Amino acid sequence: MKYESIDRHPQAFQQAVPPELIEEMCRRAFGPRTEVRAAVELGDGMYNSTYRLELGGGDQVVLRVAPEPARQFRSERRLMRNEYAALPYLAPVAHLVPRVLAVDFTHQLVGRDYLFQTLLGGLPAPQGLPRHPRPAWRGFYAQLGSIAREINEVRGPWFGPVAGPGHRTWGESVVAGLTDLAADLAEAGVETGDVEDLIRLADRHRAVLDRVTEPRLLHGDLWNVNLMVAADTPDPVITGVLDCDRAGWGDPEADWTVFMACRRPGTERDAFWDTWGPLATDPGSRWRRLLYTARHTAAIRLEAVRLRDAEQAAATVEDLGALLERLDEGVD
Numbered sequence: 001m002k003y004e005s006i007d008r009h010p011q012a013f014q015q016a017v018p019p020e021l022i023e024e025m026c027r028r029a030f031g032p033r034t035e036v037r038a039a040v041e042l043g044d045g046m047y048n049s050t051y052r053l054e055l056g057g058g059d060q061v062v063l064r065v066a067p068e069p070a071r072q073f074r075s076e077r078r079l080m081r082n083e084y085a086a087l088p089y090l091a092p093v094a095h096l097v098p099r100v101l102a103v104d105f106t107h108q109l110v111g112r113d114y115l116f117q118t119l120l121g122g123l124p125a126p127q128g129l130p131r132h133p134r135p136a137w138r139g140f141y142a143q144l145g146s147i148a149r150e151i152n153e154v155r156g157p158w159f160g161p162v163a164g165p166g167h168r169t170w171g172e173s174v175v176a177g178l179t180d181l182a183a184d185l186a187e188a189g190v191e192t193g194d195v196e197d198l199i200r201l202a203d204r205h206r207a208v209l210d211r212v213t214e215p216r217l218l219h220g221d222l223w224n225v226n227l228m229v230a231a232d233t234p235d236p237v238i239t240g241v242l243d244c245d246r247a248g249w250g251d252p253e254a255d256w257t258v259f260m261a262c263r264r265p266g267t268e269r270d271a272f273w274d275t276w277g278p279l280a281t282d283p284g285s286r287w288r289r290l291l292y293t294a295r296h297t298a299a300i301r302l303e304a305v306r307l308r309d310a311e312q313a314a315a316t317v318e319d320l321g322a323l324l325e326r327l328d329e330g331v332d
Contacts, residue, residue: 075177097242135268144272161248
């Protein structure tokens with residue numbers, strides 16, 4: 001078997017899967033006579049270990065292996081199981097989502113969750129989008145807005161991760177998520193005073209958060225890095241939606257997609273709003289969006305800690321401080 005893995009530091013968060021174990025996992029999933037011709041690790045993601053496999057007969061599939069449970073932050077625990085639970089709710093965009101071929105959460109072969117899924121055609125959007133002139137990017141972001149809106153239109157039974165734990169109210173869910181995030185940062189040895197201040201503000205203004213009464217589906221990580229585009233079309237065409245492991249039920253304006261679309265106004269990203277729709281403009285909605293931005297900023301800090309990116313982690317301190325000042329003014 002041809003085997004290619006990414007050379008990483010021994011203490012890196014992502015850990016390779018040995019070739020003999022990949023073969024054993026494939027035999028369990030597809031039968032004892034399964035031949036694995038090649039296993040090539042893909043480096044686009046930063047959480048799971050992902051491999052493109054070529055099986056006997058030429059079939060190609062994707063293997064995704066979650067981190068060991070002991071390596072997972074409490075705010076990101078069992079993300080692969082959450083993704084598996086979320087897939088039925090992605091029915092409106094099912095034609096864009098890879099099909100799951102086999103799942104193993106038993107930890108009998110390896111102490112990690114893993115699943116096999118179909119290999120989508122096309123190119124990752126960070127590679128494919130730059131092949132097109134910048135004016136054509138508006139069409140890409142308009143498509144993204146439409147896809148995000150279709151996902152957000154799905155209604156759910158509670159607030160919080162799709163696989164649970166569920167919360168009665170949106171405010172309860174937001175505070176619980178921030179509390180886990182602060183605990184993760186503290187255990188990593190990172191200063192959490194500003195995140196604790198954020199928790200207190202969210203708790204003080206729960207009534208504003210609880211004006212969101214209908215749980216809607218949030219992809220949780222929908223942006224260019226988790227999209228595929230066609231390789232040979234004159235304009236960008238989105239052909240795939242990946243990695244819904246952070247999916248949850250909540251306020252659509254809290255979704256990562258909305259946060260990213262807001263970051264560069266006056267650019268091609270503005271076409272997102274043509275299809276997703278306008279943001280709410282009442283004072284409560286504006287305050288909640290500030291809180292969501294602060295929450296995403298704290299999550300970026302945790303990601304930077306995992307990637308050992310001290311510069312990015314430090315940059316979040318100033319950003320979060322400015323947001324806290326505005327949030328502390330309350331709802332105008």
